[in-house]
Structure formats: structure tokens, C-alpha cells
Amino acid sequence: MKEILETKRLILRQFTLDDAPFILELLNTPTWLQFIGDRNVHSIEDAEKYLLNGSLKSYAENGFGFYAVVAKENAKTIGMCGLIKRDTLPDIDIGFAFLPNLISKGFGFEIASATLDYALNILKIKRIIAIVNPDNEKSIGLIKKIGMQFEEMIRFGDEAKELMLFGITQKSD
Numbered sequence: 001m002k003e004i005l006e007t008k009r010l011i012l013r014q015f016t017l018d019d020a021p022f023i024l025e026l027l028n029t030p031t032w033l034q035f036i037g038d039r040n041v042h043s044i045e046d047a048e049k050y051l052l053n054g055s056l057k058s059y060a061e062n063g064f065g066f067y068a069v070v071a072k073e074n075a076k077t078i079g080m081c082g083l084i085k086r087d088t089l090p091d092i093d094i095g096f097a098f099l100p101n102l103i104s105k106g107f108g109f110e111i112a113s114a115t116l117d118y119a120l121n122i123l124k125i126k127r128i129i130a131i132v133n134p135d136n137e138k139s140i141g142l143i144k145k146i147g148m149q150f151e152e153m154i155r156f157g158d159e160a161k162e163l164m165l166f167g168i169t170q171k172s173d
Contacts, residue, residue: 007111009107010072010114015056015065015066016056019047021044023047026079028042032097034133035135035139054066058084064082064092064123065083078099079096079107081095081096081108083095083125089131091127094115096142108142113146116128125170127168129151130165130166130167133161134163147168149167149168150166153165
């Protein structure tokens with residue numbers, strides 16, 4: 001299991017199939033279902049497929065993906081954060097999600113700002129975007145706090161939901 005980065009309280013590491021129970025739990029939390037949507041992950045097998053076709057495939061194809069966020073104090077996986085290249089968006093997208101009882105404890109800012117720094121300065125990605133449900137005030141606040149600017153409303157996904165698009169561009173040296 002490859003570690004990507006470390007912050008004061010957190011470790012960002014690649015997902016493995018051993019993370020399927022966590023994925024099953026996270027993807028069925030009320031906040032995930034409300035703001036991200038039902039991904040039809042209702043069993044360990046579904047969670048393994050989700051990992052294989054998502055993060056694990058992205059690591060192989062793009063060199064990045066969504067990663068497990070692990071609390072150093074107890075080695076428990078508490079969320080996900082990372083980068084995704086979507087066919088339907090022009091730029092690399094940063095995303096994050098945490099178990100509901102761990103939202104608003106500073107973990108999101110700590111790991112999302114470190115992930116953004118990693119994307120811009122280590123991976124040398126010129127531009128990063130974030131898409132967010134306009135009702136998800138906590139995520140909007142976090143996206144703004146890590147320095148991303150609102151750019152436009154876009155239609156996204158099978159249901160063509162209207163989402164807010166934020167962006168940040170690497171400053172030229």
C-alpha cells in the first residue's frame with residue numbers, strides 16, 4: 001500500500017481491495033447519498049468493483065486517483081481525498097468525502113490543502129477544478145478555504161444535475 005503524503009494528523013495512501021468494507025460504509029452514509037449520489041454499492045463485492053474500476057484503475061492509467069485518508073492516532077480510515085480525470089470535464093478534479101461524524105473537525109482542510117499542493121507542485125498539474133452540489137455548504141466552504149474560486153454552474157452526470165465548478169490554476173514561475 002503506497003503512501004502518497006503525510007500531514008500532522010493524517011496519512012493519504014492508495015486504496016487496496018482490503019478497503020472494501022470502508023468504501024461500503026462511506027458510500028452509503030446520508031451525506032454521500034445526499035450530495036454525491038447512490039453509486040449502487042450495497043455489498044463488499046460491489047465495493048471491490050467500485051475500487052477496481054475507480055481508484056485502482058486510475059492509479060494505473062493516470063498515476064493518481066482517490067486515496068484513503070487515515071488518522072495517524074488510531075490508524076483508522078476516516079475518508080477519501082484525491083484527484084480524478086473525468087471524461088466529461090476538461091481538467092483534473094479534486095474531491096473528498098469523510099464519515100459524517102468526522103466532518104467539521106479540520107481533517108478536510110488538512111488533507112485537501114495538502115492534496116492540492118501535491119497536485120500542483122509534485123504532479124505539476126497546471127489546473128485543478130472541483131465540482132460540488134450547490135446545497136453542500138460545508139464542501140463549498142472547504143473548496144473556497146483551500147483557495148479555489150467559483151467559476152460557473154455546469155450540468156454534470158447522467159441526470160445532468162446543476163453543479164458549481166471551482167478552479168485554481170498553477171501560477172507561472
